[in-house]
Amino acid sequence: MNVYEKLVIVQTKLNAPRSKWNKFGGYYYRSCEDILEACKPLLKEVNASLFLSDEIVQISDRFYVKVTATFTDNEGGEYIKNTAYARESTEVKGMSAPQVTGASSTYARKYALNGLFCIDDTVDDDTEELKNEKDNRIKQEKKQTKQTEQQTKQTQQPTEPTKEVKEMLTDEAIANVDKNLIPNGGMVSQAQLKMLHAEFERTGIKESVVLNMFKVKKLEDMTDAQGIACLNKFKATPDKKD
Secondary structure: OOHHHHHHHHHHHOOOOOOEEEOOOOEEEOOHHHHHHHHHHHHHHHOEEEEEEEEEEEEOOEEEEEEEEEEEEOOOOOEEEEEEEEEOOOOOOOOOHHHHHHHHHHHHHHHHHHHHHOOOHHHOHHHHHHHHHHHHHHHHHHHHHHHHHHHHHHHHOOOOOOHHHHHHOOHHHHHOOOHHHOOOOOEOOHHHHHHHHHHHHHHOOOHHHHHHHHOOOOHHHOEHHHHHHHHHHHHOOOOOOO
16 A cells, blocks of 8 residues: 555544533534544554654744644655644733643644544534634623613613602692693603703702702603602792892
């Protein structure tokens, strides 16, 4: 057999299942070690050797680990090579510089072996990882959308009047206000807002004072009950002095 025939035998018989579990991503994957362990008995069977060599190369302003996997026929001396690259990250949290290089080497070695032994990488850890990242991103976006909808709904729902507001909402106070402004459990109406702005002008009281009193960011966030309570307060407030 020549080197090509021997390589075909190894490619056909090689079985390197995804035996490693990624807890963070929630998927199985195969490592470089899995491939090497699976091919050793096959190399012995066809009387061939496998060599992996690393080289640091610079491409543009970045450094890469270049790995060459060489399949050699021990009888005829012929060989077949396959090369893969992995770029070194400038910094990886929790890793020293040698560890970063080592991780890049392991990554490149696995892909050099994948190419040499025709291991389909479409079901390997990278593809699974991308799929899981996409699924996690979609889940996060849905969660964020749901939270936003809930926050918006809560903002739009009328809040329970405070004790201070309830005390101001006496029957006499309501009777002294326009009949169309009797509280109905909704948000402050446009009529109330118009009357409030008129009272600001009449009394000289700043809008911020009312916002602080009812603990709201803007007048539109008030309930109609709070609006009536505020108008009742204004009824007892004299005109501003010129």
